[in-house]
Amino acid sequence: MKKTPNKVIFFCFIVLTLFISSGCQNLFIPTNVPVVLRNDPVTKDPSPQQVSIQSYTMASPGVVQDITNSGNNLILFTFGTTYNIDTYNTETMQLSSFVNSDKKALSALYDTFDTGIYYAEKLIDPITGSVGSQIIWSDVNQNTTRVISLPEENVIQHFGIGDSGQVVYANNNNQIVLADSEGNRQVYSVLNNYNILAVDYINQEKGVVFIATDPQNEERTNLYYANMKADSAELASTLIAENVSSFDINTLTNQVVFIKNTGDSQTIRTWNTSASATSGIATGNYDSARFTPNGERIVFTQSTPNSDSQVKSIWIMDANGKNSLQLTAPLNINSEIICHPYKSVLFFSVEKSSDSISSADEHTLSQTYQLTYKID
Amino acid sequence: MQLSYRVRMILYNILLFAFAFLIVVFCVFQGTSYYYINQTKDALQKTAQDSTLFISQELKNIQSPDSLKNRFIANSLYLSKSISENENHRVLLFDTDGNRIADSVEETTINNSLKAELDLSLAENAPVFTLKSINDASMAYFTAPVTIDNTVVGYLGFIYSMHEMDTFLRVAGILFGIGGLLGLIVLVFVTMSFSKHFFQPIKDLTKISNEINNGNYNLTIYYKHTDEIGDLTHAFNGMVTNINNVILQLESERKRLAGVLASIDDGLLAIDKNGNIITSNSYIKTYFNVSNPKTIYDFQYQSFLRDIFDSLKNGKDHISEEIDCNNRNLLLIGSPIREKGFEENYMIIIRNMTAARHIQEEQRKFISSVSHELRTPLTTIIGYTDMLTRRQVADPEILNRSLNTINREGHRLLRLVDNLLNVNKFDKAEFDFKKTNLNIVLLLSEVVEQMQIKASQTDVEINYVSEELPEILGDYDRLQQVFINIIHNAIKYSNRGDIIDVISAIEDNHIVVSIRDYGPGISEIEQKRIFNAFYRVEEDRSRGYDEGGSGLGLYIVKQIVEKHDGKIDIVSQVGEGTNIIVTLPILSVLIYGGDTDEKNTK
Numbered sequence: 001m002k003k004t005p006n007k008v009i010f011f012c013f014i015v016l017t018l019f020i021s022s023g024c025q026n027l028f029i030p031t032n033v034p035v036v037l038r039n040d041p042v043t044k045d046p047s048p049q050q051v052s053i054q055s056y057t058m059a060s061p062g063v064v065q066d067i068t069n070s071g072n073n074l075i076l077f078t079f080g081t082t083y084n085i086d087t088y089n090t091e092t093m094q095l096s097s098f099v100n101s102d103k104k105a106l107s108a109l110y111d112t113f114d115t116g117i118y119y120a121e122k123l124i125d126p127i128t129g130s131v132g133s134q135i136i137w138s139d140v141n142q143n144t145t146r147v148i149s150l151p152e153e154n155v156i157q158h159f160g161i162g163d164s165g166q167v168v169y170a171n172n173n174n175q176i177v178l179a180d181s182e183g184n185r186q187v188y189s190v191l192n193n194y195n196i197l198a199v200d201y202i203n204q205e206k207g208v209v210f211i212a213t214d215p216q217n218e219e220r221t222n223l224y225y226a227n228m229k230a231d232s233a234e235l236a237s238t239l240i241a242e243n244v245s246s247f248d249i250n251t252l253t254n255q256v257v258f259i260k261n262t263g264d265s266q267t268i269r270t271w272n273t274s275a276s277a278t279s280g281i282a283t284g285n286y287d288s289a290r291f292t293p294n295g296e297r298i299v300f301t302q303s304t305p306n307s308d309s310q311v312k313s314i315w316i317m318d319a320n321g322k323n324s325l326q327l328t329a330p331l332n333i334n335s336e337i338i339c340h341p342y343k344s345v346l347f348f349s350v351e352k353s354s355d356s357i358s359s360a361d362e363h364t365l366s367q368t369y370q371l372t373y374k375i376d
Numbered sequence: 377m378q379l380s381y382r383v384r385m386i387l388y389n390i391l392l393f394a395f396a397f398l399i400v401v402f403c404v405f406q407g408t409s410y411y412y413i414n415q416t417k418d419a420l421q422k423t424a425q426d427s428t429l430f431i432s433q434e435l436k437n438i439q440s441p442d443s444l445k446n447r448f449i450a451n452s453l454y455l456s457k458s459i460s461e462n463e464n465h466r467v468l469l470f471d472t473d474g475n476r477i478a479d480s481v482e483e484t485t486i487n488n489s490l491k492a493e494l495d496l497s498l499a500e501n502a503p504v505f506t507l508k509s510i511n512d513a514s515m516a517y518f519t520a521p522v523t524i525d526n527t528v529v530g531y532l533g534f535i536y537s538m539h540e541m542d543t544f545l546r547v548a549g550i551l552f553g554i555g556g557l558l559g560l561i562v563l564v565f566v567t568m569s570f571s572k573h574f575f576q577p578i579k580d581l582t583k584i585s586n587e588i589n590n591g592n593y594n595l596t597i598y599y600k601h602t603d604e605i606g607d608l609t610h611a612f613n614g615m616v617t618n619i620n621n622v623i624l625q626l627e628s629e630r631k632r633l634a635g636v637l638a639s640i641d642d643g644l645l646a647i648d649k650n651g652n653i654i655t656s657n658s659y660i661k662t663y664f665n666v667s668n669p670k671t672i673y674d675f676q677y678q679s680f681l682r683d684i685f686d687s688l689k690n691g692k693d694h695i696s697e698e699i700d701c702n703n704r705n706l707l708l709i710g711s712p713i714r715e716k717g718f719e720e721n722y723m724i725i726i727r728n729m730t731a732a733r734h735i736q737e738e739q740r741k742f743i744s745s746v747s748h749e750l751r752t753p754l755t756t757i758i759g760y761t762d763m764l765t766r767r768q769v770a771d772p773e774i775l776n777r778s779l780n781t782i783n784r785e786g787h788r789l790l791r792l793v794d795n796l797l798n799v800n801k802f803d804k805a806e807f808d809f810k811k812t813n814l815n816i817v818l819l820l821s822e823v824v825e826q827m828q829i830k831a832s833q834t835d836v837e838i839n840y841v842s843e844e845l846p847e848i849l850g851d852y853d854r855l856q857q858v859f860i861n862i863i864h865n866a867i868k869y870s871n872r873g874d875i876i877d878v879i880s881a882i883e884d885n886h887i888v889v890s891i892r893d894y895g896p897g898i899s900e901i902e903q904k905r906i907f908n909a910f911y912r913v914e915e916d917r918s919r920g921y922d923e924g925g926s927g928l929g930l931y932i933v934k935q936i937v938e939k940h941d942g943k944i945d946i947v948s949q950v951g952e953g954t955n956i957i958v959t960l961p962i963l964s965v966l967i968y969g970g971d972t973d974e975k976n977t978k
Contacts, residue, residue, distance in 0.1 A: 005388075008391070008395075009391070015395070015398055015399070015402070016398060026406055026409040026410055026413060026507075027406060028406065028410055029409075029410060029413050029414075029507055030507070031506075031507050031508060031509045032506065032507075032508055032509070033506065033507075034492055034493050034496045034504045034505070034506040034517075035504065035505050035506065036496060036500045036502050036503070036504050037417070037421060037502060037503040037504065037505055038502060052525060052526075053429075053432055053433070053436065053525075055436055056432065056433040056436040056437055057436070057437055058437055304422075311462065313426060313429070326425065326426075326429060327429075328429055328430075328433060329426040329427065329428075329429035329430030329431075329432075329433060330426050330430075330462065369433075369437075371433075
């Protein structure tokens with residue numbers, strides 16, 4: 001009988017000694033012993049494909065906006081003494097000025113046939129000080145410039161391009177306007193008075209996909225789809241997904257890829273008009289995602305969880321979510337990732353840290369890069 | 377040093393708490409540090425990958441004819457600083473031979489701090505991670521090859537401070553310490569106060585056990601819960617009740633045995649092998665005048681007891697010894713008490729043979745008297761017949777006289793023999809007394825009436841006076857015989873014209889019958905011998921040949937009276953007459969017992 005408590009005491013003593021002697025050090029991971037790490041732990045499922053960066057070059061200063069269907073030209077926003085919209089020829093690597101304006105450009109896109117550029121400009125009423133925006137179309141040769149939106153309209157800066165040269169945009173009157181450079185306008189009222197934040201056109205279905213604030217919860221934004229009927233000026237929208245932060249539509253496949261927030265992380269999901277439900281592609285900490293022009297892959301940006309910096313790295317994966325490969329190191333990307341229409345080339349802009357940030361102006365140094373990758 | 381149960385319980389509790397707490401703390405610490413370290417390892421690997429891409433981007437961006445390797449070397453400082461800014465830890469870059477080419481921290485006191493890791497990385501061409509503890513601070517050392525386009529252009533190394541982990545562990549340690557101390561205090565306090573509550577039933581049990589030790593068996597413990605302690609108290613209560621019952625049983629057995637012993641007519645002494653008295657009965661006190669003897673040696677004046685005891689101890693199976701003690705004739709019978717499984721004890725039975733001896737003596741005297749009495753008439757008869765045959769007497773007068781004498785003596789002999797038979801019957805153990813309830817007044821009335829006839833012959837008058845008397849148990853005929861006999865004697869000894877008073881009354885639970893005559897009376901000497909067998913008062917002998925009292929009358933009377941548990945007394949004075957007093961117990965006394973002392977009265 002005496003032996004059992006003795007054994008117990010002895011055991012306790014051993015544990016105590018162990019504990020104290022370990023001194024809060026881990027007993028299972030040895031100190032001062034180098035350990036070779038064999039596997040690549042970052043990718044959870046080891047990818048059979050490898051990606052190699054063929055080239056990574058600085059293309060031009062400025063923030064890239066869009067690329068032509070040929071892939072020859074880019075739209076860039078540059079800031080100097082004025083707000084400039086420039087175009088950059090990737091072949092000649094020449095930067096040409098397109099628009100110099102005293103109004104800040106918010107976004108710009110080539111029209112369907114690359115004949116002109118639609119761009120949204122910020123308006124500040126000098127008298128009232130109220131902020132608005134308008135959409136302007138200008139042809140590539142800068143011969144014609146036309147204001148597309150109406151003066152009383154306050155255009156939402158994220159707009160889209162239709163399939164026949166028109167622009168689709170939303171205004172602060174809960175209307176979606178389909179307009180072309182000729183001046184033709186079709187105005188649709190969105191039922192339920194959604195507060196629309198971004199809109200784009202689905203060619204095939206003649207409908208629009210837009211992000212609007214959740215009517216029940218102002219903190220949240222949802223993704224909706226509305227079909228433009230020929231006989232109706234009203235748009236009845238259907239909910240695609242809730243809590244969506246960004247989306248992109250592939251013009252070839254008419255697939256919609258969007259990023260949905262789920263708690264601390266995000267999921268990339270896809271949808272098309274014939275699908276009854278959205279499909280989940282991947283989970284992570286995503287910022288933006290879009291299909292490559294051929295619709296076979298998704299290019300997306302990912303940031304490290306819980307990091308306070310704004311750096312993201314660019315990744316590419318198959319449209320089904322497999323084989324995700326890292327293309328860049330974490331960079332301070334401040335533009336969309338623009339894919340070359342047919343080459344494995346990406347264009348994106350990186351914000352450079354500058355010592356002149358102490359000056360209170362909005363001048364930031366932004367550099368657009370061209371990345372050529374090869375997946376084998 | 378034996379600690380009390382309660383203290384032991386408290387200590388065990390503390391030990392248990394300490395042990396469990398230590399395990400928890402151990403798990404938390406080890407788990408947390410393990411998690412942190414692994415996290416760091418993964419994070420550094422990711423950083424290495426990002427850095428590699430970054431380096432690749434930067435190097436490819438530079439328009440230079442140099443090889444990547446050379447570009448790497450050329451721009452190493454810039455690269456290391458950029459990466460360090462991005463990642464917030466120290467970044468070192470090495471060339472393909474393992475020489476340090478850039479360090480994001482300019483001043484360094486530790487040179488070649490990543491040497492071991494770098495060598496391993498060089499050798500294995502893989503990342504290497506080491507957990508280091510430098511000045512009690514945890515650091516992570518990490519090296520990895522920088523591979524661009526499938527060629528290793530150099531190596532990078534990270535020195536990452538895991539101070540977060542250290543801080544957390546330190547704070548957690550302090551908190552655990554405080555928590556543990558508080559917990560311990562609370563535990564000790566609670567255990568000490570609750571243990572009282574838990575030990576209360578045990579204390580109660582102990583107290584009651586002590587009470588029972590002191591002889592108080594009427595206690596039970598009350599415990600309201602039905603748990604293990606409740607079972608114990610229940611069992612305990614049952615046990616106490618059982619003990620109580622057994623003790624009561626034993627007590628009643630003992631009393632019964634004592635009763636049995638007390639009712640034994642013999643003295644009983646049971647002794648163990650050491651001479652201690654196991655049990656004795658009251659006769660011991662009566663015979664030897666020793667009360668509550670504890671050992672055989674308490675009988676100081678009865679050495680014979682000790683002798684018997686010694687003989688028994690020496691192995692004698694049976695001893696009988698007759699001794700005289702205190703005017704008593706005692707027969708001592710000693711024998712061992714042997715029972716399987718018990719040690720040998722001894723028993724001595726002390727039988728009072730005084731009465732038996734006395735009776736024997738009486739019988740001896742009786743027989744000698746009888747032979748004497750028988751001889752007397754026989755010699756007369758033989759004398760006369762001898763004379764007649766020898767002398768051939770023809771004288772009819774002498775012949776007549778002789779034959780008459782022979783006849784008379786013959787009759788007397790017959791009477792004697794008849795009386796003897798009666799006496800003999802008395803001496804037999806089974807005397808066929810037919811005892812029934814009888815009314816003494818009725819009996820006496822009949823006797824008086826019957827004897828009045830005889831008394832009238834001598835002008836004697838018998839007066840009978842009595843009150844209402846309760847019944848007695850007795851043999852009607854024999855008692856009649858008694859009173860007939862006594863009154864006959866009274867008539868015999870009364871003078872012509874006298875009266876005889878017969879009075880019967882109740883006195884002290886006894887019926888007292890007194891027969892008083894006013895005759896000559898009996899002297900004191902004769903009073904003493906009058907009840908003896910064959911004793912005849914001289915005058916009687918000289919008088920009444922035709923009567924020829926055998927001298928057995930009063931003897932028989934006495935026997936009958938005594939067989940009725942009564943007694944007979946004479947009060948007489950010469951010249952005053954005689955009063956014979958017969959005392960008989962009434963029915964209830966006989967049944968419910970009187971004295972259980974010796975039957976031999978004085």
